[in-house]
Amino acid sequence: MHKHISSNELWDKICHNLSFPNSPLGMHDFKHHDEFGQFKLTHYNTGYGIKYSYFVADFYQDTVLENKNSFNTHFLCFNTGKQIFMEDALKSKKVKLDADICWNGTMNEGHQSNSFYFKNQQSITHNITFDHTLFKEITLRDEKFKNLKSVYRGDYIDVNFNNHVNVKQKILLNEIINVSNLDTKLQMLYLESKLLDLVYTTFNAIETDTKKEEFYLNHKDIECLHKAKQILIENIKNPPSLKELSYKAAINEFKLKKGFKQLFNTTVYGFLQNYRLCEAKELLEHGEINIGEASALVGYKSISHFSKIFKEQFGITPVQIKKESKTRYTVDC
Structure with a gap:
């Protein structure tokens, strides 16, 4: 038996508290905890047409959340938690939303949906919404948006497959949710830079992720x-x-x-070589050691081989680095 939570019991209250879709600038949190479960919603309004929401929920029994949409919006949705199901209430059509998938689409006023969440399985979604004018400016001349793979199309909603959530997106999403640890003034700059990076990365992932097989990392x-x-x-x-x-x-x-x-x-040993050479350069520039000692300290037994790859890396030999160290000659790694 599912626990059914109506729109006016939950989402309407959240929207009212946040004055959504005209929410105030900055970050706002909404938390809820009762005998059926707990969840947290973090919402951020940039003020220039992009809003971000992070929803994490743990329900103690199978739960259905009803939502009645009262505004038009374009969105990106990232499901980084467990698999969930979304039902178009007007058509009784249920759509599976797999984990680690990103969708883009449009949801209009009048859309009614039911979201199905399973007990004892943490659900995590990130949503980015766009003002209509901004979204059109971003996508109008982009051919990728004319060939999207439709996941579901209803009377008031259009959902398209964007891409499997890739490594860079996961890193950006993780950095965004950790923004609460920063000072308030830094939050805005940090969060907005990461949001813009995420939007850019995601819209540019459409073509590449649908045309080639990716290697996905959890x-x-x-x-x-x-x-x-x-x-x-x-x-x-x-x-x-x-x-x-x-x-x-x-x-x-x-x-x-x-x-x-x-x-x-980079490869495993490509990273190791670069790190070794940067450490050796630092030793030669600022340490009282010779070239043989520096190469040995970073793991090279052959001085000639060390000198060769050092020159290839930095465009200058270890001998030249050592000679110029007194004048603080430096080459960036």
Whole structure:
């Protein structure tokens, strides 16, 4: 048996408290907790036609949330929690919304929906809404928006597949929800920059993510890859093999190689070499050591090989760096 929560019991109250869709500038939180579950809604209005909402919910029994829409809006929706179902109440048509999927679309005044949430499964969605004029300016001349894959089309709603949520989007979404830890004045600058980056990234992901097969990383994979990176940094002189690194980072070797490249835009050993050389350059510029000592400290046994790749990396030899160190000659990594 589902617990049914009507629109006037919940969403209407939220919209009233936030004066939505004409919500005040800045960030606002709405929390609710009763015997059926708990949820939190964080809402942010930029003031220039873009609004962001973060909804996280835990229900103690299967729950249906009713929503009656009273305004027109264009949206991006990211489901980063568990699978949920959305029903067009006017047509009794139910649509499955899988995890780690982004949709874009339009919802008009008069749309009525029921959202189905399963008990003891955390639901997390991020929504970005756009004023009509701004959305048209962004999409009018973009051919990608003329060939979208429709997920559902009703009388008052049009939902399209945008892309599987990729690594950069996940990182941006995570950075956005952590903005509450910042000072208020910094929040606006930080959050708005991340929102704009997310919008740009998402609209530009439409074509690429629908035309080619992507390698997707979940939150656990990303944590393991950051752990692998840290292991390399801590073992710069004697780095583990790929097999050893995958074991220590608790990720299989295939995901380690492919995921590392996708997340950090370099290979495992490409990162290691760059980090070693930057450390060596720092030692030569500011330390009282010779070239042989510097190369050995970062894990190179052959001075000639070290000098060769150092020159390829920085366009200057270790000997030149050492000679110019007294005049603080520096080359950016």
